[in-house]
Amino acid sequence: MTQTKQKPIGRIKASVLQWLGVPISLTNGEFWDAWLSGSNWSGQRVTVDSALQLSTAMACVRLIAETISTLPLGFFEKLPDGTRKTAVSHPLYEILHSQPNADMSAVTFWEVVLASMLLWGAAYIEIRRIGTRIVALDFLLPEKMQRPRRNRAGEIEFWYTNPDGTRRQILESDMMHLPAFSVDGISGISPIAYGANVFGSAMATDRASAETFKDAMRSxxxxxxxxxxxxxxxxxxxxxxxxxxxxxxxxxxxxxxxxxxLTFNPADAQLLSSRQFNVEEICRWFRVPPFMVGHAEKSTTWGTGIEQQMIAFLTFVLRPWCVRIEQGVRKSLLNPVERNRYFSEFAMEGLLRADSAARASFYSAMTQNGIFTRDDCRILENRPPMGGNAAVLTVQSNMMPIDLLGQKTDSAAAKDALNAWLNQSPKGNE
Missing domain, CATH: 3.30.1120 (Arylsulfatase, C-terminal domain)
Structure with missing residues (x-):
């Protein structure tokens, strides 16, 4: 492992450091992100911190990160008959489902992972092992990471700057790299960097609006x-x-x-309309429907009912992020032999936890069609199984194959035979 020493710069402005003559390394991602962040039409300096001060950006990131992080992430084993069971005995189950490391719960961990992917375009997780067993997953700050690149040997290099200023290389086998949308398959695209014009315009508009209100309320x-x-x-x-x-x-x-x-002039009033347009622009970068972040100025085109809008949100927004994490677990945390046997999966049904009516309808459909037993539903509701007939798959009695329509079932034929025998018996033998 190679280490080089450089002076930490913390959060001091890049221009001050340059003026003081502090040496800056070409691999210092924190410095260059701050130095190059002002390249947008509005002239505003756009960074992750400044972008999150926009209420729309904060709402979009929190909506996606908090929703997915609170979904149960299950770890399963494939059985020879094609079914699956929860792999509770596997070391990764507790790490993925409950606590990835000593400092974070599962919700906090996956929340910062998703926030990193949404804001920086990638998440970096260091894999900690004792021997060959994975014992922890440590989240790495994305602003401290050098942009990954492939070396001459074909391996992807990961360089990280420690809090004390030292740089170290992390082997590809010890890194769980989760890129967001990418055009080269290695590095993800940061919405903050690529959308600097949109975020900068929103910042400039907010500042102009604040100055307008400030001046108008002065007298x-x-x-x-x-x-x-x-x-x-x-x-x-x-x-x-x-x-x-x-x-x-x-x-x-x-x-x-x-x-x-004194009153506002028409130009000042038009400034407020441009702020509403910025809400829709920022939502496009995160693919979040504006109505889900409190912007109800216009009707949504995502369907006429709340149910249809939620289905669209799950399909087009949440599911791609969930699949990225699920496949990242398979690629980085499982060896080639385990990949055909184990897998992770987010339980999207966890979103029904707050909707008892939708949950009851879901259980009813699953039991009536022979997919779930009553005990399966009781377990999902954290209730003890009853056993007996509650563990038997059932279907509605009026459901039958289409080629048997018009024919009597075995039970109906037996019932008719019993009635015929009773009708033919002498009255004395009844």
């Missing part, structure tokens, strides 16, 4: 007089207007004075 109006006032007279009028505006009442002015209230 509620103008008092006009037909004579020249002395300084103490002007101050008396200011105090009187201020007192009336705060406590209420009737304003009394003398010597032909008049009061004219």
């Amino acid at each position: 509620p109006g103008i008092v006009t007089m037909d004579s020249v006032l002395k300084p103490d007279q002007r101050e008396d009028i200011r105090k009187h207007v201020d007192k009336v505006s705060k406590t209420g009442g009737v304003m009394v002015l003398e010597k032909g004075a008049g009061f004219h209230q």
